[in-house]
Amino acid sequence: MTDALTDNILVLVRHGESEWNKLNLFTGWRNPDLTEKGVIEARVAGRMIRDHRVKFDIAFTSALKRAQRTLDIILSELHQPDVPIIRNPALNERDYGALSGLNKDEARKKWGESQVQLWRRSYDIAPPDGESLKDTLARVRPYYDEAIWPQITAGKNVIIVAHGNSLRSLVMILENLSKDEILERELATGAPILYRLGADGKAIDRKDLLPARSLAAPPEDRIV
Numbered sequence: 305m306t307d308a309l310t311d312n313i314l315v316l317v318r319h320g321e322s323e324w325n326k327l328n329l330f331t332g333w334r335n336p337d338l339t340e341k342g343v344i345e346a347r348v349a350g351r352m353i354r355d356h357r358v359k360f361d362i363a364f365t366s367a368l369k370r371a372q373r374t375l376d377i378i379l380s381e382l383h384q385p386d387v388p389i390i391r392n393p394a395l396n397e398r399d400y401g402a403l404s405g406l407n408k409d410e411a412r413k414k415w416g417e418s419q420v421q422l423w424r425r426s427y428d429i430a431p432p433d434g435e436s437l438k439d440t441l442a443r444v445r446p447y448y449d450e451a452i453w454p455q456i457t458a459g460k461n462v463i464i465v466a467h468g469n470s471l472r473s474l475v476m477i478l479e480n481l482s483k484d485e486i487l488e489r490e491l492a493t494g495a496p497i498l499y500r501l502g503a504d505g506k507a508i509d510r511k512d513l514l515p516a517r518s519l520a521a522p523p524e525d526r527i528v
């Protein structure tokens with residue numbers, strides 16, 4: 305058991321593994337469910353957060369099943385099933401447009417590794433009919449400012465369960481990252497990030513909670 309966190313806390317969690325993560329398909333706004341592994345990842349995420357004894361006042365998630373289900377499982381593991389939940393498409397994954405449903409390896413064969421990497425991880429190059437990270441940030445930021453930040457300034461502890469790229473947009477905001485710095489950041493499924501925020505809305509510190517199986521990688525409770 306870790307010391308209880310007493311300041312206002314914002315926790316971000318990417319959903320557990322989805323059926324389409326497992327199949328290596330571009331997912332975006334499509335709506336696959338969690339795999340069994342994804343359910344376990346969500347349970348483990350809930351237990352790791354429970355060890356930090358955070359009591360949440362409000363939860364936010366996207367309009368997509370994989371994030372909503374992950375949140376439900378986390379709240380159940382936390383024994384906090386009555387936390388109010390706000391679901392909003394502003395927190396949806398980046399819309400992958402014409403790539404949605406395509407296999408990522410097949411796409412590399414068709415368009416080349418570097419083009420696919422630009423679509424996946426450049427800041428402002430959108431896939432055909434889809435959103436870039438910049439476009440995603442442009443909808444995540446106003447939602448954060450108008451719906452989430454007021455909760456934090458009112459002294460609430462907040463959990464957000466969303467998606468790789470909607471959360472990377474939030475990480476940019478919270479850690480004041482440049483468009484180059486965010487390109488380096490990957491978010492693992494079911495790995496909670498605990499932030500303590502200052503009055504300016506920027507992170508004072510961050511803890512990445514990693515399940516025991518990932519201990520070979522970075523240290524469990526890295527504070528930056």
Ligand SMILES: O=C(O)[C@@H](CO)OP(=O)(O)O
Pocket residue numbers: 325329330331332333397398400424468469
């Ligand atoms: O397919 C997607 O919607 C996302 C997240 O799984 O993929 P990527 O890692 O390419 O942003």
